[in-house]
Amino acid sequence: MILILILLYFLSFLLIWQFVGYPLLMGIIALTSKPGNKEYAFQPFVAILVPTYNEKKVIE
Secondary structure: OHHHHHHHHHHHHHHHHHHHHHHHHHHHHHHHOOOOOOOOOOOOOOOOOOOOOOOHHHHO
């Protein structure tokens, strides 16, 4: 009987943590953390890969 109660409390805690505790923790972290300085001059290289077969005329 005690094992069932422990399991019930543990699962109830996980359910409450999922919907209340975790969002509160993330909200507190978001409010207390400061964003870093952004470097807007940096421009990353971006490539787009299109997996095709014999479609050179259609893509160009």
